[in-house]
Amino acid sequence: MNPILDRLNDKQKEAVLKTEGPLLILAGAGSGKTRVITNRIAYMIQEKGVDPGQILAITFTNKAASEMRERQEQMLGQALRGAWICTFHSCCVRILRMHADKLGYDSNFTIYDADDQKTVIKNICKKLDIDTKKFKEKWFLGQISSAKDELVSVDKFELNASGDYYLEKVAKVYREYQQELMRSNAFDFDDLIVKTVELFRQYPDVLDMYQERFRYISVDEYQDTNTAQFVFVSLLAKKYKNICVVGDDDQSIYKFRGANIGNILNFEKVFPNATVIRLEQNYRSTKTILDAANAVISHNVNRKAKTLWTDAEAGEKIRLFFVDNPYVEADRVIAVIRKYVHDGYPLNSCACLYRTNAQSRALEEAFIRANIPYKIVGGVNFYQRKEIKDVLAYLKTIDNGRDDVAVKRIINVPKRNIGASTINLVDAFAGERGISFYSALDTGLVEGVFGKAGEKLRPFRDLIESLRKSASEISLKELIEETLDKSGYLKDLQAEQTPESEARIENIEELINKASAYEDSFREPSSGAGTDGGSDITDSGSVEDVFVMVQESPSLSGFLEEVSLIADIDSWDGSEDYVSLITIHSAKGLEFDNVFLCGMEDGLFPSNFAICSEDESDLEEERRLAYVGITRAKKHLVLTASKTRMVRGETMVSALSRFVREIPPLILENDRDNVYLRERPQESSMGSHSKPKVVLGEKPFALQSADHKKQFEVKNQAGLDYGVGDRVSHIKFGEGVVIAIDEGGRDYEVTVDFEDFGIKKMFAAFARLEKL
DNA sequence: CCTACTACGCTTTTT
């Protein structure tokens, strides 16, 4: 028997064997779709003799891409040479880098994030004399982004807008915005797709080249694609029609950013002879969990009817805690996690999922207090921190002097006495000559048009020029260090001497580490950060020369690109032992033995926005989100909700989420019947829970750190050097007496009576108790 | 040109 086809069910096998022609796989949650895609590609290479260089596999996140590559290589027992396994965005960047000149860009273009975009819009509003109190920058950006999702060009937008006062205004801003981006040699996220489609449409020979190259295409999470992405894929697949898309309409949760469920229906229109295969057997969850998921999702009217089924056992009932406030809620979560650990589950089998990032705060404080290692995935992105953005702005300026946003960000950081008036002077000159801000600065200095202000600008120009010179001679790591040194940025931070400044320095060091890692990734092929593995060079002969130029050596542009395409979820590592705190959106594609769905309240989940919306489908999207959350769980599902919650400084009172009420009561277990929790009075809502900040006595320390896990790096001890009755000392709670030690599945649970904090229960491995 | 204070807006989700 062929190992690739082994252990697949009939439907899965059918999908793997169908390598030619258009194929739509409707794969329910946990039905083994990743396995099908992976095995299908392996089968093509091993059994059908397809050249890996002809394969393009598109995923949604870098993490999914590197996972797929890893599995693939494991299965084939060798490096996967020449295949592109990447996200939509990184795929398009690679294509654009090679043909940027055709669109009027340089190949070292930069990518603007949301902040950069906002800055550009703000400047445009100033220029067009638009009152940003009446028209928000974010509103313009939203309009422009939706237009791009639907491939509506500036011209088309303007045409549609005629007669409508508001839309005409947007059209004007849209036009200016695109001009500004081009002047800055920058693309925004949406542009990466849109401009690639533009390239394909304007240059049929370029498109043809890629059609020839990518004869076998597959797309994961197909339900999340927007129109632009759909067109991009359709164009590529038009010639050979070997395209496989995998999706689940019930897991479509990105409508708000343009995902078009219609793409699933359109697929059969654009590719008329498409084979459709349904995967409905679930291999992930217990029957109880699956029943709950099916019950909830069945309330959606607008969906392709399908029912997941399983051979698995019923398993335990779903637990529900509906408590008074978020602190108690968090403590219930902690108590149940303790039980699971006691039963032998590792911490990384547990995940707390929530609707909004704001909810992570109360949970985080509880985890700190309980001394349980955790990690918040997402939230404030590492690359959005001030100091990181500053350093990156320096690098962008060095790499691409046309990036006006970057130049203006750091021209006066650290202070060089260059203020608004000086910047306006340079801006005016740039406008006059029609050149970028930095080249205006440079030529203006040469021609001496800035007068006295020039004396402040010159040192900045000289700094950038000297760094540019270094850039070609030294490593990336050294370049960052030299930038920090010569600009005086590091010196300023070091002089500050505050906890914040120290955290910033740490973050910058982390960035330097990442730069080193990036450079190292080129030494061993295919161990890169997951986007590509950089091994296109190897497949000579069958491939055009132009593909050879991709990613063969580390470059400043390459590093900046990788950094700007990183998502929060990419840093998640399932193998490390900590509890994950994560939004349901980010958790899509992950699975855990034990899942806690927190904040199950009407108004929060489903959000008020969805409840109040005229459009029924907004509520259905929330319900799909609930479905995604529930189906992350393999063994245990715990639902928690709080009667009260602070929202925007005000306490809101909420009812239990309607999604919980959609679960059959028979498979729900309410916490009132829960004996385990009642046995532990110190874990109840009394005492310490009402005022957690007082108990902490300090700002939660982990809030400041980039890597929360760091705080808990303690190995499992073989034995304990203290026993019942001994005096011990704890890093936060001070001194106390051990009153009990229980043996759990993987660890000892130690109960200590602290002098200042009372009785606490903790795990020996994490508590770092020292015998006195 | 820099600092300190105030006001406002935010909380739905992200490549």
Added chain:
DNA sequence: GCGTAGTAGG
């Protein structure tokens, strides 16, 4: 309830 952005005063 917090963080950012804009303004006024030095």
